[in-house]
Amino acid sequence: MGHGIRRRSIETALATAEQLQAADSYPYFPVIKEPIGNRVLLDNGTSLLVFGSCDYLGLSQDTRVKEAAAAAVAHFGTNTYGAQIFNGYTSLHRDLEHRLAAVLGKESALLFPSGMHANIGAIASMMQPGDVIINDRLNHGSIFMGCRLSQANIRTYRHNDMGRLRSILRQTQGAARVLIAVDGLFSADGDYAQLPTICALAEEFDALVLVDEAHSFGVIGPEGRGVVAHFGVEDRVDVITGTVSKAVGSVGGFVAGSTELIEGLRHMAPAYLLSRGSPPSAVAASLASLAILDLEGDALRHGLWSNVKLARDALARGELHLIEGESHLLAVPIGSDEDTVGIARRLTSKGVLTTAMIAPGAPSGKGRLRLTVTARHRQSEIEDGISLLAEAVANG
Numbered sequence: 121m122g123h124g125i126r127r128r129s130i131e132t133a134l135a136t137a138e139q140l141q142a143a144d145s146y147p148y149f150p151v152i153k154e155p156i157g158n159r160v161l162l163d164n165g166t167s168l169l170v171f172g173s174c175d176y177l178g179l180s181q182d183t184r185v186k187e188a189a190a191a192a193v194a195h196f197g198t199n200t201y202g203a204q205i206f207n208g209y210t211s212l213h214r215d216l217e218h219r220l221a222a223v224l225g226k227e228s229a230l231l232f233p234s235g236m237h238a239n240i241g242a243i244a245s246m247m248q249p250g251d252v253i254i255n256d257r258l259n260h261g262s263i264f265m266g267c268r269l270s271q272a273n274i275r276t277y278r279h280n281d282m283g284r285l286r287s288i289l290r291q292t293q294g295a296a297r298v299l300i301a302v303d304g305l306f307s308a309d310g311d312y313a314q315l316p317t318i319c320a321l322a323e324e325f326d327a328l329v330l331v332d333e334a335h336s337f338g339v340i341g342p343e344g345r346g347v348v349a350h351f352g353v354e355d356r357v358d359v360i361t362g363t364v365s366k367a368v369g370s371v372g373g374f375v376a377g378s379t380e381l382i383e384g385l386r387h388m389a390p391a392y393l394l395s396r397g398s399p400p401s402a403v404a405a406s407l408a409s410l411a412i413l414d415l416e417g418d419a420l421r422h423g424l425w426s427n428v429k430l431a432r433d434a435l436a437r438g439e440l441h442l443i444e445g446e447s448h449l450l451a452v453p454i455g456s457d458e459d460t461v462g463i464a465r466r467l468t469s470k471g472v473l474t475t476a477m478i479a480p481g482a483p484s485g486k487g488r489l490r491l492t493v494t495a496r497h498r499q500s501e502i503e504d505g506i507s508l509l510a511e512a513v514a515n516g
């Protein structure tokens with residue numbers, strides 16, 4: 121979700137929530153009592169078809185992944201003894217770090233409790249006052265949080281505007297160090313960062329490049345190695361961050377890069393050192409998922425892309441325009457925040473759960489409904505869900 125660097129006060133956020141609640145159109149925080157296939161049963165008795173899941177390959181529900189998590193609980197207990205540096209690091213954590221580094225083609229990797237921690241930890245620790253960090257405006261909020269904490273100078277360019285990136289690079293040539301940070305796959309629009317151009321510009325202006333593979337790891341590129349691998353720029357990207365909380369079906373985040381960077385972060389990044397780290401069950405689940413992806417990744421991704429095609433065809437039949445994008449994240453532009461939330465709410469009343477992205481998660485006044493199909497959806501679910509969406513938009 122892109123959040124720019126605009127801050128909302130608690131009062132503003134609360135006022136918006138209260139307004140939506142008063143109008144009986146508050147679509148957030150559905151309380152799930154039980155997952156049933158691709159549906160969830162809420163505690164108010166409503167059953168919803170989930171079209172907003174980031175569990176793109178369905179691995180969080182795979183029996184082998186659940187069993188690996190349960191076995192880790194049986195072996196290690198529900199948590200470790202303390203902070204990772206003293207007594208919270210297990211052989212599972214070490215194995216997952218090695219595995220992630222190997223998959224991503226980097227020397228080393230560091231495991232964080234979440235993707236949010238990973239971005240904050242990497243960026244806030246790598247960069248400092250006097251440096252410049254250049255962001256795509258639709259970067260995830262955790263990248264911007266890391267930028268703020270670093271106290272570096274933050275510059276932002278319009279989404280994927282490579283001309284603007286070049287001119288900012290030209291203006292910042294006197295800075296101590298410059299980092300270009302981007303989401304590999306932008307969650308708001310479902311399109312890719314233009315990594316070949318970004319890497320070429322970084323080389324021309326001697327800047328570093330960080331790519332967040334949160335939505336792409338496991339799904340995009342050869343063997344699901346992400347957008348960096350899709351563009352074949354592994355050697356030209358300095359740092360890769362990401363999450364195992366989406367396609368990998370577990371919880372946790374990572375930073376991958378040179379051994380010097382990773383060992384430096386391991387010994388000084390507050391987001392790593394001052395947090396407990398992932399519980400062994402989550403790490404074991406990630407390892408089990410990565411093992412499944414080794415054997416069955418191509419088949420799972422094939423299932424996902426077939427479903428994405430079914431969804432795109434159904435959206436076209438329903439005359440629903442999509443924001444241009446190449447990925448499994450399907451963004452239907454709606455417009456005002458009120459209309460976006462209203463349509464999401466109407467869809468919920470028809471039994472379909474989507475993601476209503478409004479400011480600051482999307483540019484102001486450009487709300488969109490994000491649909492995510494997964495490898496597990498059935499054709500009938502996709503067709504029924506999208507025809508209900510078309511109806512809700514037409515009546516909007």
Ligand SMILES: Cc1ncc(COP(=O)(O)O)c(C=O)c1O
Pocket residue numbers: 121234235236237239260262303307332334335363364365372373
């Ligand atoms: C691009 C991006 N980066 C980072 C994150 C944070 O990941 P996590 O949920 O593991 O904290 C997200 C989560 O939505 C994301 O979309």
